[in-house]
Amino acid sequence: MKILLIWVSCLAGLQSAAHAGPWPREEGHTFIAAGGNFLLSDGAELPVHYDPTLYVEYGLRPELTVGLDFYSADKGRIYSAFSFAAIPANSLDADLKSMLSFGIGYRRNADGSEELLTRIGLSLGQSTPNGWLAFDGNITYGAIDQTFRPKADFTWGRSWSDQWTTTLQVQTGQGFSDDHYAKVSPTLIYTINERYRVNLGSVHALTGDRGSALKIETWIQF
Structure with a gap:
């Protein structure tokens, strides 16, 4: 299962590189993103x-x-799963x-305990002449530990041609042990066709042990 999750992550279309981004999924269309990190640096x-991350999105209405959003954290000792709904906060033409x-979710903690989660998020995005800028933030609350944990991602994307796009993302948040983290992740995206995209990049920690890894992600939309 762990290997499957690693190969089966990222987000919604070329217009956004963060989960539950500000661009709604087109009605009747599905997006699947999956991937993970590999070749970790020592320590x-x-x-x-x-x-590993698995993300599925469906446009139920305009x-x-x-x-659904599945992911692991804390050295693979914590697993979380969410179902969610997202609605525009302003005009679709803005x-x-x-x-x-x-979102409502479930978390299996490192000590084997399980708890119900709730999550609320806000995403903002602005198209630019050759790409986009986006902010994606959320707060998760655990029913057992009764702690609000924030997370915020900042993304800049740039399209260079019909096939090649690059993104630069800064990821910040509060971990399960109440530590605060920050990571930076540059990514190169290759468009195979209208249905498939492959992303290859890296992620570098700015906090904690300051470790690094390469990452691979697959996007499928239909």
């Missing part, structure tokens, strides 16, 4: 590890996107796109 454990997301 890389926190905040960079293998970190103004309602629903999905230049600055915004989406609110609401």
